[in-house]
Amino acid sequence: MMCATSHRDYYHHSMNNPLLKASNLGRTDQGNTRLRDFSLSLQRGEVVGLLGVNGAGKSTAMALLSGALAPTSGHVEVLGLNLHQHPRSKKHIGLLPESAPLYASLTVDENLDFAARLRGMASAEAARAGTAIKKRLDLQPLGKRLCSKLSKGMAQRVAIAQALIHSPVILILDEPTAGLDPAQAQTLRDLIRELGSECGILLASHILADMEQLCRRVIILNNGRQVAEQALDESNLVRVQLSAPPENTGDLTEITTVKAVYPQDNGWYQLEMNGPADEFIRQALTRGWQLQALIPAQYNLQSLLTDAIASEPGEQP
Numbered sequence: 462m463m464c465a466t467s468h469r470d471y472y473h474h475s476m477n478n479p480l481l482k483a484s485n486l487g488r489t490d491q492g493n494t495r496l497r498d499f500s501l502s503l504q505r506g507e508v509v510g511l512l513g514v515n516g517a518g519k520s521t522a523m524a525l526l527s528g529a530l531a532p533t534s535g536h537v538e539v540l541g542l543n544l545h546q547h548p549r550s551k552k553h554i555g556l557l558p559e560s561a562p563l564y565a566s567l568t569v570d571e572n573l574d575f576a577a578r579l580r581g582m583a584s585a586e587a588a589r590a591g592t593a594i595k596k597r598l599d600l601q602p603l604g605k606r607l608c609s610k611l612s613k614g615m616a617q618r619v620a621i622a623q624a625l626i627h628s629p630v631i632l633i634l635d636e637p638t639a640g641l642d643p644a645q646a647q648t649l650r651d652l653i654r655e656l657g658s659e660c661g662i663l664l665a666s667h668i669l670a671d672m673e674q675l676c677r678r679v680i681i682l683n684n685g686r687q688v689a690e691q692a693l694d695e696s697n698l699v700r701v702q703l704s705a706p707p708e709n710t711g712d713l714t715e716i717t718t719v720k721a722v723y724p725q726d727n728g729w730y731q732l733e734m735n736g737p738a739d740e741f742i743r744q745a746l747t748r749g750w751q752l753q754a755l756i757p758a759q760y761n762l763q764s765l766l767t768d769a770i771a772s773e774p775g776e777q778p
Contacts, residue, residue: 478541479503480553480661481526481631487534488521495521496685497534501663505630508657510676511665512766517682519665520559523635526663527556539631552580555624555660559635561616562623565609569600569619572608576623587626594622598652614645621652632662638671650674669762679762681769689769697734698758701741704728704751716744731758 481503488496496518503509511519524530526537528544528551536543539550563572570591577587595601598618608616617637624632637653638646646668653675656662664675672679672693681689697720706728707713713722718736725731732741738755745752 479538480505480540481663482538483522483526483535484538485535486522486525486532486537488525488530489533494685496525496682499525499535499682499687501526501680503631503661503663505661506658507677508653508662508664508675510672510679511663511682512667512669512672512679512762513682514667514766514770516684518685519667519682520635521685522682523556523558523633523663523665527551527554527633529556552627553629554631554633555627555629557617557620557624557632557634557637559639561620563608563611563616563619566607568605568607569595569611570604572619573622573626577626580627582627590626590628594626597625598622612645614641614648617641617645617649618652621649625656630660632656632660634662635665636667637664638666638668646670669766672762679765681766683770689765691765698731699734699738699741699755700725700729700731700758701745701755702727702729702753703745704753706730706750707748712748716741728753 479502481501483499483501486496486499486501487494499518499522501509511522513519521530525532528537528548531545536545538544539547539553542550544550564575567575573591573594574587577590578584582590595604598621600615600618600622603611603615603619608619611619621634621637624634634653638649641649650671653662653664657675662675664671666672676693678690678692680687681691710722710724710730713719713730713732718734718738718740719732720735721733723731723733734741742752742755
């Protein structure tokens with residue numbers, strides 16, 4: 462397992478509590494509010510996405526959550542400890558910034574050793590960690606290669622190895638697939654999905670394919686504001702077609718297993734369910750709505766993003 466915590470940390474942290482928690486987080490620089498009132502809870506085994514257009518505040522949020530920036534309001538907790546009151550709690554975080562932090566004139570081995578030593582590892586421990594992470598990420602053949610000679614995809618893989626070398630429980634990844642070709646991007650997504658079974662991962666991206674394939678839920682940012690949060694669990698979404706629908710769409714929510722209704726064209730509705738679909742079918746037939754079809758559905762992230770931004774005021778925060 463790549464992810465581990467010390468017994469002392471578990472004294473402060475229950476497995477049922479979030480690995481990473483932000484409360485009303487904000488950052489203002491010279492009168493310019495880059496982020497405000499941002500809140501987050503990240504559990505082990507969860508991949509959460511930060512979605513937004515360029516300049517929405519994603520990178521600022523990542524910098525605050527990783528401890529690279531100090532907030533001007535709110536606070537961050539890592540395993541139940543305030544990150545800025547207990548700066549050593551940063552050891553539980555692995556960070557991949559938007560630009561891979563590699564020294565081009567050093568080899569892969571030298572970059573990994575440098576990252577390990579920055580994390581306080583002694584020489585022998587750093588060497589063992591480097592060997593283990595190269596094996597885990599299939600980097601053994603590249604150990605002696607200069608980072609200036611790596612492809613973009615391999616450079617990203619080495620950067621993730623740096624973020625993982627100290628076995629963190631939290632991974633913060635900023636635009637990990639940006640600039641990669643489709644094959645490289647899919648390989649990296651497969652790796653992130655694998656890591657997500659062990660750690661808690663926060664993923665910032667404006668690439669919808671990253672969110673759709675990897676994330677359990679997404680938080681949408683716009684102009685430094687947290688404007689929406691949506692679970693992406695497909696099991697609670699269905700599309701239904703009714704040939705004799707009720708005159709009032711709200712009548713659909715009177716069925717106890719229907720949480721929300723999103724009308725579509727030609728008698729179709731997307732329903733967010735909080736119970737079994739067969740109960741909806743039973744009650745729809747009882748009410749004479751003439752159910753024609755019921756199929757699984759998934760959120761359209763592009764529409765979700767567009768609607769969330771459109772609902773916000775146009776002015777800057």
